[in-house]
Amino acid sequence: MxxxxxxxxxxxxxxxxxxxxxxxxxxxxxxxxxxxxxxxxxxxxxxxxxxxxxxxxxxxxxxxxxxxxxxxxxxxxxxxxxxxxxxxxxxxxxxxxxxxxxxxxxxxxxxxxxxxxxxxxxxxxxxxxxxxxxxxxxxxxxxxxxxxxxxxxxxxxxxxxxxxxxxxxxxxxxxxxxxxxxxxxxVDETQLPDTEVTRAPEADVERFHEFFDEFLAATGQRDHVREKNALLVRRLLGRAHPTEREIHSLLGTFRKANAKLEHADHLAAKYDEPPYPTEQ
The missing domain is CATH 3.40.1280.10 (SPOUT methyltransferase, trefoil knot domain)
Incomplete structure (x- = not known):
């Protein structure tokens, strides 16, 4: 010193x-x-x-x-x-x-x-x-x-x-x-990465909403409930500003979920089993 x-x-x-x-x-x-x-x-x-x-x-x-x-x-x-x-x-x-x-x-x-x-x-x-x-x-x-x-x-x-x-x-x-x-x-720079993110392309976001609508329809929800849930998810995603990677991950998940539900309906029809229950 x-x-x-x-x-x-x-x-x-x-x-x-x-x-x-x-x-x-x-x-x-x-x-x-x-x-x-x-x-x-x-x-x-x-x-x-x-x-x-x-x-x-x-x-x-x-x-x-x-x-x-x-x-x-x-x-x-x-x-x-x-x-x-x-x-x-x-x-x-x-x-x-x-x-x-x-x-x-x-x-x-x-x-x-x-x-x-x-x-x-x-x-x-x-x-x-x-x-x-x-x-x-x-x-x-x-x-x-x-x-x-x-x-x-x-x-x-x-x-x-x-x-x-x-x-x-x-x-x-x-x-x-x-x-x-x-x-x-x-401090000029910190160890933290750049937190600026780019929102996913709107076409990909809309594809997700289409997949989600198919998912809701396959679950047998009544029309007014399905419409309400679709709107809630649209508003939620609108506030979240998802990245392209996040949307692609969700697309993959719901694509597989919809395929499994479609396959379940196909098997139910083939073996004369009741389909996925519909809300009354």
Whole structure:
């Protein structure tokens, strides 16, 4: 972990644009003020790695040892985020960044200037889309968070909505939730496949409805019941926007079902057995 003077922090803030996500936007740095537990530092480093961030700055941190708890919790962030973490002062952060302080305890109105107004993580994401400046997301201590004096020196306040009975999250959890919400600003691509699907051709969808009508007729349902069920399935399929593969699978299933019902009727006629019972 490297140390840093004010001039170095300023240079880092200026160069942050080189680690941009799409569109030349600067990615935020993450600052943790007086963390008490090395494991939480490692957890935050891992969350940063998960969501496309790399610049970690620590104010008065505990000893971070390569074979210690922080590296054990950091996952792959032990390879870059954690060893490159920079020790800075709170004053340097305030002087060189647009700052967002995090807190679980908020003010209810503008009489509490330090903790009000505040943004949720989702609101902060939308706000930061318009900020093209070096930005620091500042987390406080495990037990006490950021105090009022520190929050009063920061530009914005963010708080994670939680149950009113117990709104205080673990430091590592809070960082993970917040960085997840900011991922649109920091992650170009994820491991998730493209979820855009193409609706099956209408001709195939109509073939399915024809097969389904044959199936309903073969089951012996009365006309008005068959018409109602056919309409229900048409509406259901209309909302579902099935893919070509899904429709083809359904076509194959009902083709076989109809063939078996037709064969059953043929055998019934051949051996003078009663056909599939019809509703009365």
């Amino acid at each position: 490297s140390g840093g003077e004010g001039s170095e922090v300023s240079a880092t803030a200026t160069d942050e644009g080189s680690d941009d996500s799409g569109g030349g936007r600067r990615k935020p740095v993450v600052v943790v003020v007086e963390p008490e537990t090395p494991g939480n530092v490692g957890t935050i480093a891992r969350a940063m790695k998960n969501f496309g961030l790399s610049d970690l700055k620590l104010v008065d941190p505990p000893e971070i040892e390569e074979d210690g708890e922080a590296y054990g919790f950091a996952g792959h962030a032990r390879e870059d985020v954690l060893p490159n973490a920079e020790e800075v002062t709170f004053d340097e952060v305030v002087a060189n960044y647009h700052t967002v302080g995090t807190t679980a305890i908020t003010g209810e109105d503008d009489r509490s200037h330090e903790r009000f107004p505040f943004k949720t993580p989702a609101e902060l994401r939308e706000s930061l889309k318009t900020v093209d400046a070096p930005t620091a997301i500042v987390f406080g201590r495990e037990g006490r968070g950021l105090n009022n004096e520190e929050l009063s020196r920061l530009d914005e306040v963010c708080s994670i909505p939680a149950d009113d009975d117990y709104p205080v999250l673990n430091l590592g959890q809070a960082a993970t939730v917040l960085l997840y919400e900011l991922r649109d600003l920091t």
